[in-house]
Structure formats: structure tokens, C-alpha cells
Amino acid sequence: MQTPHAGSVLEVFATFLKLGLTSFGGPIAHLGYYRRELVERRNWVGESQYAQLLALCQFLPGPASSQLGFSLGLLRAGWAGAVAAFIAFTLPSALLLFAFAALLPQISGTAGDAAIHGLKLVALSVVAQGVLGMTRQLCPDVPRMTIATFAAVVILVSGQAWAQLLAVALGGVAGLAFCRGVLPVAGGGLHLRYGPALGWTLLAVFVLLLVGLPLAAHGRDGLLAVTEAFYRAGALVFGGGHVVLPLLEETVVKPGWISSDEFLAGYGAAQAVPGPMFTLAAYLGARLPGSEGGMVGASIALGAIFLPGFLLVAGVLPLWRTIAGRPIAARAIAGVNAAVVGLLGAALYDPVWTSAVRGPVDLAIAIVGFTLLVAWRVSALFVVIWCAAASVAGSILL
DSSP states (O other): OOOOOOOOHHHHHHHHHHHHHHOOSOHHHHHHHHIIIIIIISOSSOHHHHHHHHHHHHHSSSOHHHHHHHHHHHHHHHHHHHHHHHHHHHHHHHHHHHHHHHHHHHHOSHHHHHHHHHHHHHHHHHHHHHHHHHHHHHOOSHHHHHHHHHHHHHHHHHOOTHHHHHHHHHHHHHHHHHOTTOOOOGGGGOOOSSOHHHHHHHHHHHHHHHHHHHHHHTTOOSHHHHHHHHHHHHHHOSSOGGGGHHHHHHHHTTTTSSOHHHHHHHHHHHTTSSSOGGGHHHHHHHTSSGGGSHHHHHHHHHHHHHHHHHHHHHHHHHHHHHHHTSHHHHHHHHHHHHHHHHHHHHHIIIIIIHHHOOSHHHHHHHHHHHHHHHTSOOOHHHHHHHHHHHHHHHHHHO
């Protein structure tokens, strides 16, 4: 494999800004958007490298889709590229949540609800396209197709977030046993600009903040307490997305910082904007009482909830790179990649299908969206417009 050409920070920012403005449907859908834009269209990384990054982000606490975007920006344009990817992907939804929360009462009702439901159909189309493409690339033989199927079954039958970690781990073990024809790639094909020494340092910083912030904030109010609360929420959640909601509710509602109704209003707003679910922290930080709220509270809450996940993935990447080129690791990676396909296949059914398809009309809308993506290869933005408009029309006419 050839070393990919380095990109500019501006290229990374522009690419992720486009994704941040159009990536509707939640964290699972984001994986499909990333793959379509960065693997298929721009060739920043290959399928195997993309699946490796995805598997690592699924293993680690934090917002998996944002960690993946951070990692892709890091590989493309170094640390400045990683920061540019985070800002560009996150800023649109963070800003939209301020405006959307204020407008929520005006857009509720049949048409508004139907438009929001249409965004779920976008996710179904995008994830289905991603599963199809990754199956072709990462499951080319019987052993890997079997691993993918087994992983999907484990996740669907258990219905628990921890089953994703178990399925990926078992996929690695199965790869060791059955993927004997897979050849290693130096460094796993991941080209970083720093080594294990900095990786260990970043992991030490993660632990230091996780232990030190509660000690520093004990018995105190103010911005330090806000920082500790949101850092803890980001550090202790596996799976990202909707999984963080109970932690966030405990973080801000239980202490009386905001009311339950305010929290639910923000959650409803987060469903209808593109970008990561973790940007709900910006809304919550802005609604904090007194001087801790507003733009200052939003900025601190947003930075604190994303920081632990980024420290972890940036710390682990160079350590992973040192072992990924070994033959035994190559077989494990092949099994992990296949398990990731199974993971996305399971997610295609639950929660994407189960929350999006309520009847034949919804299925028809999603099939058209899928066809636009796969056969006509149109921009995902047009699929967003199609699914939202068709959903609204269906709610009015039927």
C-alpha cells in the first residue's frame, strides 16, 4: 500500500463542514456518510484502514463517530487536521441547537414530525449503502462472511451495548483462527506523524483528568464543577450517541442545574439536526443557571464532553500501529473488520430500521433514497431533501 498524500487543514475543514451540515440520522448514519465521502469519493483511507479505525473507536469510551472523524482528520493533516475535523463537524449542530430549541414549539405538529421522521429514513438509506459496500470489500470469502453474520446475531440477540465490544473481540479471535490467507500491511496502513511516547502521554493525561477533576471540583460549584461533570460523562460512556443521554440527564437534572422538561426539549432538538448527538452538551451548557450558562457554559460543556474520547483514540492509535503490521495481527484485523460489518448490519436493523420504517410508504421512500445513492450516486444532501419532502407529503396525503 502506498502512503496516502497528505492533505491540507483547509481541505479537512471544508470536507467535514460539508459532513457536519448534511450528516443527519445519528452516529450510525455518520459512519455511512464518512465512508461514502472519505473512502469512496476522496480515497483518504482504504476500506481496511477505515474498518480498523471504526473498530478502535467502538472499543473506546466516547462518541465513536466523532472519534472516527477526529482520527481521519489526524491521519490526513496532522493535529491541526484533527482539530479542524472536530470543529467543522461539530459546530453546525452546536449552533443549530441554540436556534432549534427556541423554534421547537413553532415546528412541532404533523409536518414537523414528518420531516424529522424523514431524516431517519435518510439514515436507513445511507447505512444500507455503507453495509453493502463494506461487505463487498471486507467479507470477500466464506470465513469473513461467517464472522460478520455471527457478530450481527450476537448483537441483535443480546440487544445490549456491551455486545458490540464482545462481537468485535470475538471477531478478532475468529480471524486468528480462520483468516490465515490474509497478508499484513506495515503499520496496518495507518500513517501517523507521532509515536508511542506521545501516545502514552495522552493516555496519562486522560487518566489524570479523570481522577484529578473530581478531586479539584469536590464541594465546589462553578465552571470547574461543570467541566468535571461533562468530562466524566464523556469518559464513561461506551457506544456514544443516545447511550450518553442517561449520563447527561444525571449530570444536569439530578443536581438541579436544569429541569427535566428543559432536558427533554434539548433532546428533541438534537434529533432533528445533523452532526453528533454529543452536541446536546452545548445546549445543556448554555441553559445552566447564572454565570456558568450562556456561551461560556456551552463552550466548556462541549469541550469537556469530547476531550476524553479524543485523548483516548489519539493515545491508542500509535500503540496499535506498532503491532498492526505483524502477521498474527493481520489475521485478527481481518476478523475485526468482518465483525464491524456485522455490527453495522445489526445496526441497520436496530435501531435504524426499527425506528424509521413504520409501514410500506416509509420503506418505499427509503428504497428510492438507497437507489439514488447506489445507482445514481447523487449527493447525500439530495437524499436528505427527498426523504424529508416525501415523508411530509406522505403525512399530508395519506
